[in-house]
Amino acid sequence: MPESTPYVPPKVWKWEAESGGRFASINRPIAGATHDKELPVGKHPLQLYSLGTPNGVKVTILLEELLALGIEEAEYDAWLINIGQGDQFGSGFVEINPNSKIPGLLDRGTSPPTRVFESAAILLYLAEKFGEFVPANGRERAECMSWLFWQMGSAPYLGGGFGHFYAYAPEKWEYPIDRYAMEVKRQLDVLDRNLASRPFLSGDSYNIADMATYPWYGQLVLSGLYDSKEFLEVDSYTNVVRWAQEIHNRPAVKRGRRVNRASKSGLAERHDASDLDALEANQ
């Protein structure tokens, strides 16, 4: 095999060419809007601008769970932000999320309207607004916050690290795949040990920590995100599989998974509970 020349970084990094791989064309080293585009506004106070990725689905799961409890004020309009086409860099979206990533929420029920970005901040905002799915105080709340923030700190190693190098990078490189596979397996073991002694991540109650973690680590063990089921031996994390399956089967979770998905089994946009009812009736 020919020896490859090791990369020597220049003194100053310059953005000269796309790095290759999936998503290379939307990555930029600068923030801010690239074009003017107002966001659409629907009839409900809650306007969600998102996509049915793991980070997006966290929020639609919570909203559907709130609606399933009969909280009508949680009705929402969900608009599709197509990150592959650069919608996240439109001026209206950047006003809601200066970080140009889905999900973004605008609560027009407050005066002035409240913008919220970062999926965990959105989960916490909604859970506190409606007083559900977050323990009010004490040790239980601390435990819920700990797992919620654990998820936010950990998932970038799964998606941006392991997923990127295992599935999206232009070539397979052993060093980064080894590094991130090891970290993701360690994270799965953290979850598995925790779930050995309790039904849900923070104890007996199903809450926003589970809703944040299921779309990443739950989907990883159930369907093998990045086609990695065998590679990571995900079936061996039996407590995670049991926990994920239980959440996966919840009716509200099934509904939440379908929102902001431009596919036959999903809805690109959702503006009323009846949109999902109709979809479910047809399948």
Ligand SMILES: N[C@@H](CCC(=O)N[C@@H](CS)C(=O)NCC(=O)O)C(=O)O
């Ligand atoms: N920490 C953020 C991450 C959000 C995120 O990475 N969103 C991705 C989709 S899952 C995105 O919008 N990517 C578009 C881009 O990077 O340009 C959160 O949890 O809300």
